[in-house]
Amino acid sequence: MKVLHLISGGDTGGAKTHIINLCSKLKNLVDLKIICFMYGPFYEEVKNASIDIDVIPQRSRFDLSVVDRLYNLIEEQGYDIIHCHGARANFIGMFLKRKLKDKPFITTIHSDFDLDFQDVFYKRIIFSYLNKISLKRFDYFISVGSGLISKIKSLGVNEKRIFLLYNGFDFDKQISFEEKDSFLSKYMDKSVYQSKTIVGNLSRLYKVKGLDVFIKAANLVVKDNPDVIFLIGGSGPQKEFLQNMINEFKLNDRVFLLGNIKNPYDFFNAIDINVISSYSETFPYSILEATALEKCCVSSKVGSVPDLIEDGENGFLFEVGDYKELARKIETLLNSRELITAFGKRLSQKAKEKFSADTMAKMQFDIYKKIMKKR
Template sequence: MVILHIISGGEVGGSKKHLLTLVNNINSSDIKNIVVCFIKGKLYEEAVSLGIDIRLIKQNKRFDLKIVDDIKQLCEKEKVDIINCHGGRANFIGYFLKKKYDAKYVTTIHSDYKEDYKGNFYKTLIYSNINRLALKSFDYYITVSDNFKDMLIKRGFNKEKIFVVYNGIDFNRKYQKFEKESIIKKYNLPKAEHYITMVARLHPVKNHRFFLKACSMVYKEFNDVVFILVGDGELESELKEYASKLGIKNNVTFVGFKKPDEFIFISDFTVLTSFTESFPLSILESAFYKKTVISTMVGGIPKLIEDDKNGYLIKIGDEEKLYKKMLELLKNKKKAEELGQNLYDKASKNFSIENFTDNYKKIYKSIMYGG
């Protein structure tokens, strides 16, 4: 069975990690994976370093359809059986490829396509609607949470054609113990006894203003803390200005797009305040380091986080609860550690890389052979 994964290549977040983790770990004598991307970015470079079979077929513009014939030729040469698209740009190409090459077509739904361009009216009007139309042409769908499956069903997609695979990470990898002081020095972080990290691209859908507002409320009562924002994006200058307006600019640090491990390691806990999510890898990375998470009650997150058992769930906009739970964990180290251990125990059991790849194998075989 030969599977061709198509992705734009410009991704830097969860979908990139999802795909590379899948292709690098779905080891099977009867499955061959090939990745095609359109942009020579970080995804391409990381795939090459991992020894993944990735082919760069450059697309000059988003609507450049010349690459469809190039991908068709590759499919014919490699005798591709299943084409798995990842993301709106790949779905768009998949729509046209389906008219030229006979295979099973499946797309992995990493996000709510109606929210991908939140805050940008033009892109939402054009790209989100194009993606919606392209999605209708696929034979099957893989969502990364039950919540996203329900979303597709409500929007008229056939529930019999939708599979669910939750993200997983390697909980057996070597646990790297960092030195807190060296991390502070390495990234020139403000010195404090306590750190709280949020890992999310600086995009409207991640709702950073909600997080920063709660941070300002915490700071009024507990000022020996630094809030770390890991990620880059269009809102950086706006969010810096907002932090300044709230009077916490000296206690908020924007570190840009970085591997989050070191920041999670030095943190008391992590926070995620998104309007919408699938099943973010950032909460699994927090679980790996036995750090609990305070998160909005969205997407598949409640599948892992149980309120007051291994973390805290809050409603979007409930600044009071977010502030109170952040303050509680800052003041109660034992509670934070207990919740972090509980999160690790559940995540390592249910969201391992083995579960992740095994589920994909079953789906591919079901798509190919039925049953």
């Protein structure tokens, strides 16, 4: 079976991590290749993972000359399935499908497509609209977690054309990280974090990530807990807004924006409690990355997160946007170091059992076989 994956190449979030983790295992089950449309960190990371990848550069998002080049490649190499990831690949896939009517076209939905471009007005108006038009042309859909199935059905898609696939993590790979003191000393004096419990949130600085919820919760927690600090790792368009919130609450010595974090494990190694405060998610990779280091997690009840986190058993969940509930659950953990450790171990154990990259690749392979059988 030969499968061609199409993805923008400029991806930095969960879609990037998903396709690398998936294809690093899937390449042992199918003959696969990735095509992206720009050079950059994604391309280099995929190459370093020994996954077959090439670039067909686009001059702009609307440069459709790549369609003919892809068509020729698919015909020459005899690919059986074309599998797209993300809005740009979906848009190109829509035009490519017109020329390859006998090939099944699949798209993986990594996030709520109505929220993907929320932070930039013109992108929200234009790209979200074009993406939804493109999505309606696909034959099959893969939902990353159960939380997006109803969203896909809202496009008028029959449920029989939707397949469920959970994000998976390669727990066998070697993880490297900087020592805690070395990492944190880049951002603050040792006296700021020494003997403190550290609560962290690693995500892109976008509205959908709910970092305003995180800061509001921090504002409540610090009032009665002098031995805790809060770290936000990531970059994005909300940086100024979030810094203004921190200033307004007078939290400059308790809440810190660290900026872009190149190695997520540096961040997770340094913190004690991992928080996901998003308004919408599918299944955030940051939970799985943190569980590799046995970090406990408090998350908003979004997407398929409840399939991993059982509230009160191996972590805590809170209702979307409820910063008061988030604050209460952080305080519960601050009052019990034993609970932080126990939750971290239990969560890591469940993640390794049910959310491994090997399991994800096998599920994806089974989906391909079902689709080929239907054809």
